[in-house]
Amino acid sequence: MNWIIACGYGAAGIACALRGLQRAEPAWIGAAAALCLLALVQATHLDLVATSALRSAASHEGWYVLRRPVQALALGAGALALFTAARRLRSQPLLAAGLGMCLLLGWARVVSLHQVDEILNARVSGLSTGRWIDMGALALVTAACLWPGERHA
Secondary structure, three states: OHHHHHHHHHHHHHHHHHHHHHHOOHHHHHHHHHHHHHHHHHHHOHHHHHHHHHHHHHHHHOOHHHHHHHHHHHHHHHHHHHHHHHHHHOOOHHHHHHHHHHHHHHHHHHHOOHHHHHHHHOEEOOEEHHHHHHHHHHHHHHHHHHOOOOOOO
16 A cells, blocks of 8 residues: 555656646645655655654653653644645645645654554554545645646735
8 A cells, every 4th residue: 555655646746747847836846846755755664764763863862751742842843834834835725735734644654643643543444544644635636736727815
């Protein structure tokens, strides 16, 4: 399933790049770059590597037992940064929602707060909640690429 999701991210990235080149809009090119990076992360499990490295560093530095507040702060900071960035995509609300979900999900996986991990790993109809979110977010990005017009704020 990981490769299917990675291919989905790659395909969405290519669709965003084509839309960006077609309309000469840098936001679409940026979205394409982010989605292609997420495809690479999914295909190579770089999120697991990063989580393991951070866990090892926390243990080695002696603050592993205090990690939960740091994880919660990192997750909140990531969400705030994405919300702020999404405001720049007001004219493309489907792209903002889908890309924001993809990036926040990726960040949540790296931060690996146990309570969030439990939600993302819960099984619904044979798939983890995280995979359902992946697919929903990619559907929003794809819909944004196919949507003929844009709302101007």
